Amino acid sequence: MKTRQYDIKDPTLAPAGRKRIEWASRQMPVLKLIRQRFATERPLEGIRISACLHITTETANLALTLKEGGADVILCASNPLSTQDDAAAALVEYGIPTNAIKWEEEVTYYKHISTALDHKPQLTVDDGADLVTTLHTKRSELIKNVIGGTEETTTGVVRLRSLERAGKLKYPLIAVNDAPTKYLFDNRYGTGQSTIDGITRATNILWAGKKVVVCGYGWCGRGLALRAKGMGSQVIVTEVEPIRALEAVMDGSQVMPLIEAARLGDIFITVTGDKNVIGKDHLQTMKDGAILANSGHFNVEIDIPALESLSVSKQRLRPFVDEYTLKDGRRLYLLGEGRLINLAAAEGHPASVMDMSFADQALCLEYIVKNRGKLEPKVYPVPEEVDKQVARLKLSSMDIEIDSLTPEQKEYLESWEEGT
Numbered sequence: 001m002k003t004r005q006y007d008i009k010d011p012t013l014a015p016a017g018r019k020r021i022e023w024a025s026r027q028m029p030v031l032k033l034i035r036q037r038f039a040t041e042r043p044l045e046g047i048r049i050s051a052c053l054h055i056t057t058e059t060a061n062l063a064l065t066l067k068e069g070g071a072d073v074i075l076c077a078s079n080p081l082s083t084q085d086d087a088a089a090a091l092v093e094y095g096i097p098t099n100a101i102k103w104e105e106e107v108t109y110y111k112h113i114s115t116a117l118d119h120k121p122q123l124t125v126d127d128g129a130d131l132v133t134t135l136h137t138k139r140s141e142l143i144k145n146v147i148g149g150t151e152e153t154t155t156g157v158v159r160l161r162s163l164e165r166a167g168k169l170k171y172p173l174i175a176v177n178d179a180p181t182k183y184l185f186d187n188r189y190g191t192g193q194s195t196i197d198g199i200t201r202a203t204n205i206l207w208a209g210k211k212v213v214v215c216g217y218g219w220c221g222r223g224l225a226l227r228a229k230g231m232g233s234q235v236i237v238t239e240v241e242p243i244r245a246l247e248a249v250m251d252g253s254q255v256m257p258l259i260e261a262a263r264l265g266d267i268f269i270t271v272t273g274d275k276n277v278i279g280k281d282h283l284q285t286m287k288d289g290a291i292l293a294n295s296g297h298f299n300v301e302i303d304i305p306a307l308e309s310l311s312v313s314k315q316r317l318r319p320f321v322d323e324y325t326l327k328d329g330r331r332l333y334l335l336g337e338g339r340l341i342n343l344a345a346a347e348g349h350p351a352s353v354m355d356m357s358f359a360d361q362a363l364c365l366e367y368i369v370k371n372r373g374k375l376e377p378k379v380y381p382v383p384e385e386v387d388k389q390v391a392r393l394k395l396s397s398m399d400i401e402i403d404s405l406t407p408e409q410k411e412y413l414e415s416w417e418e419g420t
Ligand SMILES: NC(=O)c1ccc[n+]([C@@H]2O[C@H](COP(=O)([O-])OP(=O)(O)OC[C@H]3O[C@@H](n4cnc5c(N)ncnc54)[C@H](O)[C@@H]3O)[C@@H](O)[C@H]2O)c1
Pocket: 153, 154, 155, 156, 183, 186, 187, 191, 215, 216, 217, 218, 219, 220, 221, 238, 239, 240, 241, 244, 271, 272, 273, 274, 277, 295, 296, 297, 298, 340, 341, 342, 343, 348, 349
């Protein structure tokens, strides 16, 4: 039996959500073109999609695109703190059952995932792999219906590759995160800008003159360091991977072990996808007043149980600022309960960058349906033609033209004969 169940905070928020979804759509020209084509070609006709994504105005535009393509879409949140309740309400009005409430407890979070799976998906769309993991572990009887799926973020791709290595992955998945039109822009410029935005909205701090410690110099860390410098902060990078550490040095950041940076930093931001990056020893070393935030996918990057155990009291000073007073009187400020701060305290990535990530998503889902039965239970890269198409459309939406190779240049670049 088909489920049309939804669970949102407040249906009266729908008009405000609609307006913001419309505003986001104006910054998403590539997705709009795909939506127009989908409306005529209906490549997803009758396909049931369960999507576990951050419920934002940008996600609403993706869901509407898939619906326009003929799909029967149900949504649930991919993080308990990232939901925009007005967007969720509007989605329900648009006829897309949505199961997401900002500040939901873990039990509700998983109940919402379960509701999304009751939809008996033929395609899954995930951000962090909680949906796919639940499907493989607790609802494996539903896997027989699934044609394939997509994964939006680095942490999700890491988990799926691990499932694949263990020989337990049961259907094909495309690693949308690993497409250059995704990580080069979304992870770098999207996370860079929106993390600064989230921390600013949470705290109203001045960035100029602050020592900002960025833990992890991957795509998100690079963007974050770049933007923090632009705000006048001095950036210290911590890494475990030598090439990335060297890149951070040459990009003009100080690089050192976190235990040394712990003494110096005013703001610590984790973007590693790893756990307990900021641990007890670091917390014990930090200055009075240090701010701790995370923009990695899960709330495990800062050891919150260690912070709790070192503290004698805790109070919420602002909606996303918890003050922990330690036994020696120092105060540390944890933002957004250690959940990704750009989505908890701000609105996540700007629509203009999600335009590309979600264009990749829509085209990959179309690709999976077109290649139904031909793909194996593996983690696949985004097809190169999809990536190139998204880049071309984005450039064209910005009124930017580029050169093309002459036949002579093409031949030269493919040959080995010509030298000095
Ligand atoms: N907040 C958002 O909106 C958003 C957007 C995109 C990605 N993400 C998430 O952000 C995280 C990072 O993504 P990415 O694309 O930058 O990944 P990435 O793999 O490119 O980079 C992660 C970096 O962290 C480093 N690292 C791992 N453990 C470390 C440790 N203990 N100390 C210091 N460095 C360490 C790795 O060496 C690597 O260079 C992931 O969890 C991803 O899912 C969040």
